[in-house]
Amino acid sequence: MSVSALWIYQKERFPLAKTAPLLAVFSAASICVSATLSGRALPGWGGFLAGFLIAMLLFFQMRVCDEYKDLEDDRRLRPSRPIPRGLVSLRLIVTLGVLSLPMTAAVAWLWYPPVLWLLALVWAWLGAMTLEFGAPAWLKARAVLYLLSHMLIMPLIDLLLTGLEWMPGGGAAPDLWLFLALSFVNGCVLEIGRKLWSPANEIAGVDTYSRLWGPSRAALIWSGCVLLSFVLLVAVGAATGTVWVSVVLGGIGAALGWFSAANYAAAPTPKAEKRMDTIAGLWVFACYAIAGFAPFLVRLF
Structure with missing residues (x-):
């Protein structure tokens, strides 16, 4: 090979x-x-x-x-x-x-x-x-x-x-469970986000959340996962002393995710499908970056 x-x-x-x-x-x-x-x-x-x-x-x-x-x-x-x-x-x-x-x-x-x-x-x-x-x-x-x-x-x-x-x-x-819970929810964000397809790309027999729930409901459930992830991110921030950094930066990221989900629900095109997969990955990336590195950045300023 x-x-x-x-x-x-x-x-x-x-x-x-x-x-x-x-x-x-x-x-x-x-x-x-x-x-x-x-x-x-x-x-x-x-x-x-x-x-x-x-x-x-x-x-x-x-x-x-x-x-x-x-x-x-x-x-x-x-x-x-x-x-x-x-x-x-x-x-x-x-x-x-x-x-x-x-x-x-x-x-x-x-x-x-x-x-x-x-x-x-x-x-x-x-x-x-x-x-x-x-x-x-x-x-x-x-x-x-x-x-x-x-x-x-x-x-x-x-x-x-x-x-x-x-x-x-x-x-x-003791507060480590908050971060572990964040990882669980972020896994759901990634998994659902990569299976929000456009009707044109659905394959008969292939399980997707857009087929199971319909694009609008699937986008709403995904947005709910992002909301729960955001809450847990803020909770981790409160435990590490960076609550306002988590609120502001996490809030911006979550808002972008919800905006993308709304656009996908309104028009689940192949372009919107690709955007949802990308935004799910970016949200998870941002969550870990904020949770892990914000305490050290705050100390520098």
Whole structure:
């Protein structure tokens, strides 16, 4: 298999240009929030590097698991995707995913070996997700429960990433649950946002929230998730001493998201569909940047 084929695969299924910056901010913000809430100094650069590498490897493993469990649906409904069309084989992608497991464990162990317990927890949930918790048909028939059960992996990943700071630091802060809840809701923002399609792009048999709820209702539910995310962002800001920064900057970002959602609901065109996917990613990026870095910026001014 050529390197060029793998390069095309990552552009289509695991775009590094978009994924790496988001995960860099996500992982760094997690460590910063944990330290700020606990009143501890930041760990060394090794902790931030470990967090970024672990996040990248875990999200790649999530993509590999999706490729495995969705293969038959992709062959029937989305044959243009890389694996169904023969660009790369499932065996190759799964092999790369398996090889990434000891790499992830090694990074965690090199930083602080007890973190491996949190990593095992994430892997256990990822395995259960891949098997659809043993009830794939029942779960897929309940879209909201499916969404919530799968998005629970986000606070588990964040528990691991914050654990890079609080496990060697002496324990987690009581208010850390606010940040973990923010990660859960932001996972819903991303997941719903990427499945708000235009009627012209809907594919028979492919589950989207725009098909399930209709564009207007789906946009309203997405906006509600952004509202809850904004509330949690402000709560994290209150705990870290940056409430007004969170209110102002988060409010601007949330307003842009709600404006985009209203436009999509009024005219769910392919352009509006693409905008919703982009704005969902930007909102999550902004949330973590504000929550993680605002306390340090405030100290500079």
